[in-house]
Amino acid sequence: MHVAMQKRHPDSLVNLILASKPDDVVAQLELQIQQLHDQRLEIEAQHEVKLTRFRQQHERVVQQLRQQLESRPNMDDESVATVRRFYLAKIKQLREQHMERELALQRQLDDSENARRQLIHAFNLGNTTHPQDISAEVREKEAKDDQAHVAQAAMDALKDAHNAQMQQAK
Numbered sequence: 001m002h003v004a005m006q007k008r009h010p011d012s013l014v015n016l017i018l019a020s021k022p023d024d025v026v027a028q029l030e031l032q033i034q035q036l037h038d039q040r041l042e043i044e045a046q047h048e049v050k051l052t053r054f055r056q057q058h059e060r061v062v063q064q065l066r067q068q069l070e071s072r073p074n075m076d077d078e079s080v081a082t083v084r085r086f087y088l089a090k091i092k093q094l095r096e097q098h099m100e101r102e103l104a105l106q107r108q109l110d111d112s113e114n115a116r117r118q119l120i121h122a123f124n125l126g127n128t129t130h131p132q133d134i135s136a137e138v139r140e141k142e143a144k145d146d147q148a149h150v151a152q153a154a155m156d157a158l159k160d161a162h163n164a165q166m167q168q169a170k
Contacts (some may be wrong), residue, residue, distance in 0.1 A: 087169055099160050105151040112144040 119137055 091166070091169055094162055094165060096159055101158055102155055105148075105155045108144075108151050109148050112141075112148040115141055117143055 119141055123135075
């Protein structure tokens with residue numbers, strides 16, 4: 001019927017109204033635009049829901065961590081100071097023991113060195129001691145040297161132990 005009206009009266013008001021209507025392609029594109037707009041709004045709503053969930057989860061985790069931090073036993077300044085004083089006293093005591101042992105071992109080494117020098121001096125002077133006396137002196141010197149080596153090894157072990165304790169105390 002529209003076709004018949006357009007053929008008979010092309011300038012009629014009805015035909016002008018029909019001609020001013022958007023054509024079908026424009027209508028389809030507008031419909032597609034509206035659908036895409038609705039789809040975008042739906043996706044935005046979904047993302048807002050997800051974002052809200054993530055924020056809530058984040059807040060729960062933050063709250064749990066705060067509770068764990070608050071429930072952790074706090075060492076007050078006095079207890080820290082007490083522990084520090086204890087270990088400082090322990091370090092001082094170990095240093096004193098170390099110095100005493102080191103001095104004793106040094107004295108022992110000095111005595112051994114003096115005995116060795118005296119033996120060499122006596123030997124060089126042509127001391128007319130009997131070979132048996134010399135061998136006894138040599139055995140005594142060797143015994144002192146062995147003691148000095150044992151003492152030196154003990155001193156080295158004490159130094160290593162002291163250094164290890166100092167490292168642990170830090």
